[in-house]
Amino acid sequence: MDKPKLLVVEDDSDLRTQMRWALAQDYEVFQAEDRTSALEVLSKEKPPVVTLDLGLPPRPDGVEEGFRALGDMLEQDGLVKVIIITGQGEKDNALKAIGQGAYDFFCKPIQIEELKVVLNRAFYLSQVEHEHRELQQQRREEGFEGMLGTSSRMQEVFSSIRKVSTAEVPVLIVGESGTGKELVAGAIHRQSSRRESPFVPINCGAIPENLLESELFGHEKGAFTDAHIQRKGRFETAQGGTLFLDEIGELSLSLQVKLLRFLQEQKIERVGGREEILIDARVLAATNKDLKQAISDGKFREDLYYRLGVVTIQLPPLREREEDTLVLATALLQRYASENRKKITGFTKPAIRAIEEHNWPGNIRELENRIKRAVIMAEGSKIAPEDLELVSPYKKYERQGLKEAREALERDFIERAIAKNKGNLTQAASELGLSRPTLYELMEKLGINK
Numbered sequence: 001m002d003k004p005k006l007l008v009v010e011d012d013s014d015l016r017t018q019m020r021w022a023l024a025q026d027y028e029v030f031q032a033e034d035r036t037s038a039l040e041v042l043s044k045e046k047p048p049v050v051t052l053d054l055g056l057p058p059r060p061d062g063v064e065e066g067f068r069a070l071g072d073m074l075e076q077d078g079l080v081k082v083i084i085i086t087g088q089g090e091k092d093n094a095l096k097a098i099g100q101g102a103y104d105f106f107c108k109p110i111q112i113e114e115l116k117v118v119l120n121r122a123f124y125l126s127q128v129e130h131e132h133r134e135l136q137q138q139r140r141e142e143g144f145e146g147m148l149g150t151s152s153r154m155q156e157v158f159s160s161i162r163k164v165s166t167a168e169v170p171v172l173i174v175g176e177s178g179t180g181k182e183l184v185a186g187a188i189h190r191q192s193s194r195r196e197s198p199f200v201p202i203n204c205g206a207i208p209e210n211l212l213e214s215e216l217f218g219h220e221k222g223a224f225t226d227a228h229i230q231r232k233g234r235f236e237t238a239q240g241g242t243l244f245l246d247e248i249g250e251l252s253l254s255l256q257v258k259l260l261r262f263l264q265e266q267k268i269e270r271v272g273g274r275e276e277i278l279i280d281a282r283v284l285a286a287t288n289k290d291l292k293q294a295i296s297d298g299k300f301r302e303d304l305y306y307r308l309g310v311v312t313i314q315l316p317p318l319r320e321r322e323e324d325t326l327v328l329a330t331a332l333l334q335r336y337a338s339e340n341r342k343k344i345t346g347f348t349k350p351a352i353r354a355i356e357e358h359n360w361p362g363n364i365r366e367l368e369n370r371i372k373r374a375v376i377m378a379e380g381s382k383i384a385p386e387d388l389e390l391v392s393p394y395k396k397y398e399r400q401g402l403k404e405a406r407e408a409l410e411r412d413f414i415e416r417a418i419a420k421n422k423g424n425l426t427q428a429a430s431e432l433g434l435s436r437p438t439l440y441e442l443m444e445k446l447g448i449n450k
């Protein structure tokens with residue numbers, strides 16, 4: 001293994017040679033006699049550890065040049081570990097240097113074995129710091145908690161998740177369908193101190209209202225006809241953990257009241273029960289609806305909205321974070337290709353363009369579906385727009401003059417309307433905004449069979 005690099009900054013050439021001789025066995029030793037050459041070696045060789053004599057030329061009796069060297073080196077490499085070498089009775093300067101960012105100090109005359117202990121510790125710390133920095137950078141590149149995204153909008157979302165996860169407040173997650181709301185809810189739970197307790201998701205839109213109430217709050221035996229046994233609801237299952245109410249906009253007004261009561265008093269009652277049950281559960285909610293609109297339509301309680309949305313995390317639609325789209329597409333392609341054992345190396349240029357131009361109304365879910373399909377359909381080593389079903393509508397009119405293109409488009413339109421209306425020309429004409437005779441005329445002209 002290579003020896004770690006050490007820079008010795010010392011203007012006394014005897015001392016320099018002596019240190020080099022004593023340390024060369026353990027380190028690759030570089031030397032510098034003044035500030036300028038020290039900075040040169042630092043930028044060229046990037047030694048993680050430096051020993052610095054404060055008295056450097058042009059004024060070897062003062063310390064100004066040494067302090068300047070310290071400042072310059074730290075500015076060049078924020079992680080470099082500088083060990084100040086001082087004469088006897090210069091402790092004050094050494095401490096001042098540490099205040100300005102030096103790692104440690106060492107008094108002359110130099111005891112090499114002692115110096116080695118200090119150096120080894122400095123190298124170790126430097127390595128740990130470099131590894132930590134690398135991990136942080138990787139995390140930034142790859143995303144967070146299974147969520148990919150390098151765009152600043154997603155970095156903001158990640159940082160909000162980190163901030164809110166340790167707080168105990170409810171969080172409202174809003175965003176279009178397929179933007180990752182459920183993923184965010186899971187991330188908040190896993191980042192919180194409740195991570196060892198249950199995460200209980202429930203989709204309020206997927207369960208009929210009469211069942212939802214007992215699903216959420218549980219019921220007592222005999223509470224209604226089918227209630228043969230007592231049953232605990234999701235609130236009780238989430239005890240100590242997190243309850244995720246997905247599609248909260250679908251919750252009926254009467255259940256909104258019950259939820260509000262829980263948020264105010266941390267208490268619930270089972271359906272048909274009289275006993276109040278104290279629940280310690282954090283509530284996260286998500287919706288792709290415009291709750292403000294629902295409030296003004298009288299479908300959502302304003303007081304509940306403010307209770308739930310103490311903190312709101314807004315997920316941007318995919319089309320508003322262009323730089324993420326290709327990152328996501330590439331990552332998903334790698335995942336599905338290896339799952340399907342297919343050797344696919346990337347996207348063709350037209351496919352990249354199609355991905356960038358598409359509007360992604362279904363957001364990441366749509367992207368996942370298109371790429372899953374493309375991996376299965378692709379014949380070559382690259383994904384084409386056809387594999388993604390993202391062929392530009394203009395493609396078939398390419399290499400045609402405007403007149404031919406217009407006729408081809410008209411023919412497509414008319415044929416589609418006729419097929420859709422199962423051959424009923426009156427209906428087809430009215431859908432196309434044409435009179436029946438005009439439709440006949442056009443069909444004649446374009447050679448469409450009746």
Ligand SMILES: Nc1ncnc2c1ncn2[C@@H]1O[C@H](COP(=O)(O)OP(=O)(O)OP(=O)(O)O)[C@@H](O)[C@H]1O
Binds near residue numbers: 148178184288
């Ligand atoms: N940032 C992301 N990186 C990677 N995958 C993601 C990301 N965001 C979402 N996904 C994936 O996209 C899909 C949709 O995400 P999710 O179910 O969380 O969306 P949603 O907002 O809850 O959608 P809906 O409103 O339709 O329920 C999931 O398969 C999820 O794993």
Ligand SMILES: [Mg+2]
Binds near residue numbers: 181
């Ligand atoms: Mg969802």
